[in-house]
Amino acid sequence: MNDRISDPGPATEDDGACADAGERALAQDALRESEARFRSALKAGRMGSWETDYQTMTRRWTAEGMELFGIALPDGRGQVGGPNDEYAAALHPDDRYLARRYHEIADEQDSFAAEYRIVRPDGTQLWLSGRGLVVERAVDGRALRLVSIMADATERKQAEERLRIEHERLELALSAGRMGAYDMNIKDGVLWWSAQTYDLFGVSREEFVPTPGSVTELLHPDDRETFSRLRAEAIAHRRPFRHEFRIVRPDGTEAWLAHRGQAEYDAEGRPIRSFGVTMDITERKRAEDLLRDADRKKDRFIAMLAHELRNPLAPIRNAVAVLRHPRSTGKTADWCHDVIDRQVTQMARLLDDLLDASRLSRGQLHLRIQPLSLATAIEQAIEIAQPLIDAGGHSFNVTLPAQALRMEGDAIRLAQVFSNLLINAAKYTPPKGSIALSVERDGDEAVVRVTDSGIGIEARHMEHIFEMFGQVESTLNRAQGGQGIGLALAKGLLELHGGTISASSQGPGQGSEFLVRLPMALPEETLAVPDVRPEGGSAQGATYRILVADDLKDSADSLAHALQALGHVVQVAYDGAQAIELASATRPDVALLDLGMPKFDGYEVCRRIRATDWGRGVVVIAQTGWGQAQDRLRTREAGFDHHVVKPVDLDALIALLGQPHPVRRHDG
Structure with a gap:
């Protein structure tokens, strides 16, 4: 059987019209679908768009654009410029200048970025971020039509603001704590430093490039090997590393830094990153040194105090043993009584000095200021110190001015000062040495010098001898060594009187000189020597x-x-x-x-x-x-x-x- 193919015949005008209609329908469907997708994208991205026409001075809004701004226009058409410009009215007051600025940019660029704030009718504030696109220009290049597509960037800006605040807080914390942060890529050795880290190491960001090698050069030579070893061990054993080390800044100054950090590792356990902080602990280290020094002084003081308290106990016990002996005579008993009284007095004086030093350090020691003659205090001091001077077989020379030097002060406390100086001279002068005390006037000041031929003072110890417990090494082996209280107490008491004290020595074995200066009373002031006897007199004539x-x-x-x-x-x-x-x-x-x-x-x-x-x-x-x-x-x-x-x-x-x-x- 033969198939027959029919002849369609020639095309007609109706057939062409049908084809054009179909293509238009397809194009319209595609456009509607594209527009739907565009609007879906705008909605999903919390975006909006509008078109600005600078010829007609009108603005055409999309539904998404109006929703973004929180406005409603019947046909989506608005006005550019004038009092009814809905866009300009929505801009944040601080950002309204940008409307004019973006118009100027549009005349020069086809596309540009934009970011600003708006305030919606309900009072909420939004950050918008997007772009402007010129779609039509005049012959002279001016922008005629501009399409804007903007997105809600509020969450991003808020996150950026939070990040900025956190960064500022971190910067403040680092600066306040004198700390610096670092971050290093272990594989390639790239090292980042915060600004504070540069300050800690005393180097410039412009001149110094931080690398593991360059940083090591800033470490004190004695600390480099230990730092590198301890850090490598901490990373190898996956534990945080904490090190304290010294650095030498380019200007030559030394400082102590504390390093706190840790490492990150890849899936195979290899270290890939190291980060942490470095802080200045120089002041803490100095304080620790001072505390250690104070602790050493305290231990030395306690040892010397125990020694000083035991010394009087031995003759007291011996005197008691002699008194108990059946053949003790009256003369022997008197001698024993004198020994016991003298040693108890020495112990009481030591304890008084301790209490006075404690009161002085807390500002609780007060003077009984009265008019007095300096000679009165000197005589009392000599009476206190004379037994110790005599016991050492020292020659003692006193030179007083012919005219009384008058002043206002506490006679008992001044006697305590000068007796401490004399006792100090007697203790630190070898037997049969020489001690001298001289008093003279220098203008409106009285000058008292106490000199001895004793063991002297090394120059390196001179600045410490007036510190509490400030004994010097050269005196520690002497049986008569003091407690490091007397000179500190003398200095404090003199300062309460407005006076000063200084020391000088030619060195070990060359003796010492202590120089006291005290303000004198004005010449027209009358001298009234105080009665230091206990008030109320004696009750020895009565029994109770x-x-x-x-x-x-x-x-x-x-x-x-x-x-x-x-x-x-x-x-x-x-x-x-x-x-x-x-x-x-x-x-x-x-x-x-x-x-x-x-x-x-x-x-x-x-x-x-x-x-x-x-x-x-x-x-x-x-x-x-x-x-x-x-x-x-x-x-x-x-x-x-x-x-x-x-x-x-x-x-x-x-x-x-x-x-x-x-x-x-x-x-x-």
Whole structure:
């Protein structure tokens, strides 16, 4: 069978029209689909677009553009320029100048980036970011039509702002902490430093390129090998590295830095990155050195203090042993008494110096300023130091001016200053040496020189001798070595008087000279030498009923025997409860109360005595090892009349027995 193919015949005009319509329909479908995709992309990207026509001064908005700006126009058409320009009105006040600026840019470029803020009608603020595209220009090149496509960049800008703030905080923290950050690519050795790190190392960002090698050159030569080794070990063992090392800056100054860092590793465990911080610890290191030095001085001071306290105990114990011997004569007993009194006085003076140094360091030492003659203080100082000078067999020469040098000061404290200088000279001068004290006037100042032929002072120790516990090495092997208190105390007391002290020496074995300068009183001021005797005079001519309360039995009994030897009637209690009982039974004229007794302390015993009718007239005296200002205030508040510090000076104690109340004397 044969197939037949029919002839379609010639094409007609209707056939061509149908083809064109079909192509237009397909094109329109494609355009609608493209526009739909474009709008979907705009919506998904939180974007909007609009077209600006500078010929008609109108703006045509897409729905997405209006949604982005939060505006609604009936036909999507707006106005360019004038009071009804919806676009310009939406711009943030600080960014409105950009509308004119972008128009100028459009005249020069076909495409450009844009970024600015808008304020929507509901008050919310958005950041927009996108581009402008010129689609039509005039013959002279001016932009006629401009299409803008912008996206909501608020989240990105907020993230950038947060990052900026965090970066500023980090910069502030690094600067405040004197720290610098670093980050290094271990594989290629590329090293990044923060600005603070350059400052720490004292190098310029413009002139110094940080590399592992160049940084090592800045380390102190003695620390380079240790730093590299410890850092490599920390990275190899996957642990953070913490090192402290010295650097030498280009200007020659040294500093201590602390390095804190760690490494990152790839999947095979190889280190690929190292990062961390470096901080300046120079001040801390200096403080640690000072603390170590202070600790060494403290240990040395404690050792010397123990030595100084043991020294008087030996002759005291020997004197007691001699007194116990059955063949001891009266002359021998007198000698023993002198030894014991002299050594106890030395111990008491040492403890007084310790307390005064403590008060001085806290600003709690106060002077009793009165008009005085400097010779008075000098004479008291010589009286204190003379036994030690005589014991060393030293020659002692004193030169005083013919005319009295008058000033205002605390005679007792000035005597303490000069006695410390004389005692210091006696201790550090070999036997049969020479000591001299001279006084002269220099203008409005009195100048006192104390010189000796002693062991001298090395130049390297000169600046430390007036520091607390500031003994120098050359004196430590001497049996008569001091505690490093006397000179520091003398300096502090002189400064309270407005004076100064300095030292000089030609070196070891060449002796020393101490120079004191004190302001003098004006010539027209009258001199009134103070009466330094205890107020109220002596009570040695009267006898009293006395209660002694102390839980240290030897202390209580020895004081009781001393008072009984003077004719007083004494009762002894060894705790607070017994003291209250005896006081109630005997109604004493005077109560000497230790503060730290068991059962009831001295404060409570005093309060209970004062609470009775008969107890209001009792002279109550606190005897204690505590002599600080706050200790005296506390006893006064508890009702004590007086506060004496152990070891108690018996003569001073007797002078207090008649104060401040008229007490009943015992007639038999």
